[in-house]
Amino acid sequence: MCGIVGYVGTQQAVPLLIRGLRRLEYRGYDSAGIALQSESDGLRVAKAAGKIVNLENEIADWDFSCHLGIAHTRWATHGEPTQLNAHPHTDTNHEIAIVHNGIIENYRALKEFLTRQGFDIRTDTDTEILVHLIRFSYQGDLTKAVRLALTQVEGTYGVAVVSSLHPGQIVAARMGSPLVIGHGNGENFVASDVSAMLDHTNRVVYLENGEIATVSANDYHVTNIENEQIIPQVEEVSWTLEQIEKGGYDHFMLKEIYEQPHTLQQATRIRLNKDEGIPRLNGLNLQQEELRRIKRVYITACGTSWHAGLVGEYMIEELARIPVEVEYASELRYRSPIFDPESVFFAISQSGETADTLAALREARYHGITCLGIVNVVGSSIARETDGGVYIHAGPEIGVASTKAFTSQVIVLGLIATLLGRMRDLSVQQGQEIIEAMEKIPDQVEHILSQADAVKAIAQEYYKSNNFLYLGRGINFPVALEGALKLKEISYIHAEGYPAAEMKHGPIALIDENMPVVVIALRDAVYDKVMSNIQEVRARRGRIIAIANEGDTEIADKVNHVIYIPETYRLLTPLLSIVPLQLLAYYIAVMRGCHVDQPRNLAKSVTVE
Numbered sequence: 001m002c003g004i005v006g007y008v009g010t011q012q013a014v015p016l017l018i019r020g021l022r023r024l025e026y027r028g029y030d031s032a033g034i035a036l037q038s039e040s041d042g043l044r045v046a047k048a049a050g051k052i053v054n055l056e057n058e059i060a061d062w063d064f065s066c067h068l069g070i071a072h073t074r075w076a077t078h079g080e081p082t083q084l085n086a087h088p089h090t091d092t093n094h095e096i097a098i099v100h101n102g103i104i105e106n107y108r109a110l111k112e113f114l115t116r117q118g119f120d121i122r123t124d125t126d127t128e129i130l131v132h133l134i135r136f137s138y139q140g141d142l143t144k145a146v147r148l149a150l151t152q153v154e155g156t157y158g159v160a161v162v163s164s165l166h167p168g169q170i171v172a173a174r175m176g177s178p179l180v181i182g183h184g185n186g187e188n189f190v191a192s193d194v195s196a197m198l199d200h201t202n203r204v205v206y207l208e209n210g211e212i213a214t215v216s217a218n219d220y221h222v223t224n225i226e227n228e229q230i231i232p233q234v235e236e237v238s239w240t241l242e243q244i245e246k247g248g249y250d251h252f253m254l255k256e257i258y259e260q261p262h263t264l265q266q267a268t269r270i271r272l273n274k275d276e277g278i279p280r281l282n283g284l285n286l287q288q289e290e291l292r293r294i295k296r297v298y299i300t301a302c303g304t305s306w307h308a309g310l311v312g313e314y315m316i317e318e319l320a321r322i323p324v325e326v327e328y329a330s331e332l333r334y335r336s337p338i339f340d341p342e343s344v345f346f347a348i349s350q351s352g353e354t355a356d357t358l359a360a361l362r363e364a365r366y367h368g369i370t371c372l373g374i375v376n377v378v379g380s381s382i383a384r385e386t387d388g389g390v391y392i393h394a395g396p397e398i399g400v401a402s403t404k405a406f407t408s409q410v411i412v413l414g415l416i417a418t419l420l421g422r423m424r425d426l427s428v429q430q431g432q433e434i435i436e437a438m439e440k441i442p443d444q445v446e447h448i449l450s451q452a453d454a455v456k457a458i459a460q461e462y463y464k465s466n467n468f469l470y471l472g473r474g475i476n477f478p479v480a481l482e483g484a485l486k487l488k489e490i491s492y493i494h495a496e497g498y499p500a501a502e503m504k505h506g507p508i509a510l511i512d513e514n515m516p517v518v519v520i521a522l523r524d525a526v527y528d529k530v531m532s533n534i535q536e537v538r539a540r541r542g543r544i545i546a547i548a549n550e551g552d553t554e555i556a557d558k559v560n561h562v563i564y565i566p567e568t569y570r571l572l573t574p575l576l577s578i579v580p581l582q583l584l585a586y587y588i589a590v591m592r593g594c595h596v597d598q599p600r601n602l603a604k605s606v607t608v609e
């Protein structure tokens, strides 16, 4: 989820690359770097941790009369967002520089190979491996060396490579991570998305997977991985810059909702080991014996991450039979919690910087128990202060209301629960069944998203309501809480989530024809009970929107609206049931004219108490 921009032409490259990086900053912003190529000085590289302004300070006294360069803004996946790990990475001779988006999955094997060949690996990144591999393959033709190196790579990449041995040339290649060539007048661009070049040209060539381009100021050649020539199709972009940053979606929140099939895949890729039914979570840094000894699990978090933690409680208790306690970080930090020495503590946080979660983590550390993180932002404070953990790899989440981070946290908790279960009584078949169900989840989410118009129609009917009630039972009770939170955060409608049966002990007094009630009514052990709760709402003229399983035609007669979702392994249902609720909240907020991505009074990352 990083950003790449490259330029070759007659203008000064530096200001142009910096402006391009700024356009891409929404994609990742933990560190940045630039490599310039000039006839006189060869390659010049600068990098800085933090925002792009830090990079600007770094190069403030540089001579800008240079007309070719590549630049990168990073969203860390391998290695902390330090200056050393920032891109571009260079070979040992400082003659080749690379910027890279994506993940090299076989980087460990490649690293061992290169180390055996005598290469000195200096950073924690997978990208540095690539530049050494290019050097290893280099015999006078840069494009050929890039092609040869990439044939050794498993994973995803969008790369731009420059070399002092090939002045006036950028080599760009794509597999999985988008890469675009911008076609200008006596100048050409390379970027991970068109927003970085749209100030200069709207004529672009989108590289396809496996394609490699050799780009100079007046020309570009595209070939495929077999070295067959490709005739590039030049397209004209008609979108505005703002539309493009949002990928054509009206809001970041909607974009992030639609990214979930991809982010769920990212969270599980290379972690699903179907043969043994045991997820691979090496980042936990725990041996099998240590995993078996765990007697209790504590989970702490805030907001949406806390809801994910509640789902995790159901998963871990059922699959691993280990008692779990989930607590708001803000409460935990001021109690005197009693920590079992043979327990593990999970801090869940999208940002990895939430002040209360960090303070609760420090309290747990003080008690000497193993502390782990489930975090999105690589190298964030929580990631650094834990003994190990699992990154969710959801990419930057810009919308204040968390969506894709929630589903990724939940699927990662599912992996952890399955791992802990397999270290105890969960059979290999059960492990495999869960992993197979996880593999299907991205397509199932995609299928739910294809029904967005139906959700929008429901939103149209209820967007003027002043109150909403969300009901769910079992593992879908936290989903009711999260659905209600989504609605109140962005639409400012009062919404409450409740365990369905608990409704009788208070909220039922509120129900009349003006109270829409969202009920998660999936075919599971408590289905009949939830149907009774639906009858109770109906008897008081409440309007019911049900989330039900496909094929459940009976429910349609008992409620006002049904949104159908596919069946999955019971403990994974929150991954599907939350999606229509995210969409419902989104459409209602838009119809009420609310500022969806930056709701009033809220902050994306709450770094104060």
Ligand code: G6P
Pocket (backbone or CB within 6 Å): 302, 303, 304, 305, 348, 349, 350, 351, 352, 353, 354, 357, 400, 401, 402, 602, 603, 604, 605, 606
């Ligand atoms: C804020 C955000 C929420 C988020 C919560 C916890 O309240 O608005 O969307 O769930 O913080 O953030 P974290 O980064 O720790 O998950």
